Amino acid sequence: MKIALIGDLHYPSVVINRPEVLKARDAFFEHLLTAFLQTEADFHISIGDLTNVGELSEFAYVFNKVQSCGERVRFIHVMGNHDTYTNAKAEVLAATGQEPYGLIEADEANLILLDTARETVTDWSGFMEDEQLAWLENAVRQHPDKPLLVFAHHPIYGTTARSQETMMSLHESVDLRSILNQHNGTGLYFNGHNHINSIVEEAGWYYVQTAAPLDMPAFRLITIQNGQVDVELVQLEDEKVKEWADIVSRHMPFYEPYAPAAGDEFSLSLSVRTKQGYSIVDEASR
Numbered sequence: 001m002k003i004a005l006i007g008d009l010h011y012p013s014v015v016i017n018r019p020e021v022l023k024a025r026d027a028f029f030e031h032l033l034t035a036f037l038q039t040e041a042d043f044h045i046s047i048g049d050l051t052n053v054g055e056l057s058e059f060a061y062v063f064n065k066v067q068s069c070g071e072r073v074r075f076i077h078v079m080g081n082h083d084t085y086t087n088a089k090a091e092v093l094a095a096t097g098q099e100p101y102g103l104i105e106a107d108e109a110n111l112i113l114l115d116t117a118r119e120t121v122t123d124w125s126g127f128m129e130d131e132q133l134a135w136l137e138n139a140v141r142q143h144p145d146k147p148l149l150v151f152a153h154h155p156i157y158g159t160t161a162r163s164q165e166t167m168m169s170l171h172e173s174v175d176l177r178s179i180l181n182q183h184n185g186t187g188l189y190f191n192g193h194n195h196i197n198s199i200v201e202e203a204g205w206y207y208v209q210t211a212a213p214l215d216m217p218a219f220r221l222i223t224i225q226n227g228q229v230d231v232e233l234v235q236l237e238d239e240k241v242k243e244w245a246d247i248v249s250r251h252m253p254f255y256e257p258y259a260p261a262a263g264d265e266f267s268l269s270l271s272v273r274t275k276q277g278y279s280i281v282d283e284a285s286r
Contacts (some may be wrong), residue, residue: 048080048153
């Protein structure tokens with residue numbers, strides 16, 4: 001089983017109206033999305049901030065790319081805070097045909113998709129309503145013998161890089177840890193939001209954070225087979241792509257480039273043996 005994972009795409013319908021910026025935007029997102037969607041995977045998952053300001057035209061751009069791939073691509077998007085800047089969640093979900101949260105029971109693992117976004121531009125921390133938390137508690141208990149992969153936009157406070165900064169995590173009042181820890185098997189929690197790669201192990205759970213492609217043109221590929229979960233970083237090495245990303249990120253609203261996006265050497269990849277134990281390996285050791 002393979003999952004292609006992208007976070008914080010921030011596709012902008014509005015950038016500085018200069019020919020070189022518009023050209024760079026179109027070229028960068030065409031190149032990145034083509035590479036992402038052409039990657040063979042059972043699921044292609046976006047962990048929030050797919051759009052820069054939540055305009056329906058921004059969603060339409062990405063979903064048109066997805067639809068052009070036909071049934072080969074099963075695309076799933078969980079909500080990020082930027083995705084609700086312009087329209088309410090209900091309007092976005094109606095336009096995209098997505099669900100707010102859900103459970104996918106596959107042979108190799110259970111996948112849980114969470115909605116941690118608020119509907120406000122003034123508080124970009126994460127939050128979850130009691131109804132979703134009650135649903136999650138039941139979902140976590142399903143098939144404890146299988147790996148559990150959770151996908152959300154916001155990190156849990158005090159886990160991955162920058163998650164202790166103001167509004168850079170799920171609000172501390174949401175006790176997600178106690179729910180996740182009810183799962184006795186292998187658990188991995190994937191998030192974005194903080195624009196820097198980071199991998200942290202805590203109490204048997206692995207927290208995997210993915211940088212924004214505008215800061216580091218890349219996405220993650222998750223492979224689950226033979227009792228092992230491997231997470232790798234697929235980087236776009238073309239210098240032209242990096243140049244386009246730099247131009248766009250410096251000429252769009254509501255976005256600040258984050259130079260340390262790559263993170264440390266332990267944030268690039270992860271290998272978890274679901275039966276015999278756990279081990280982290282860096283990209284250089286592959």
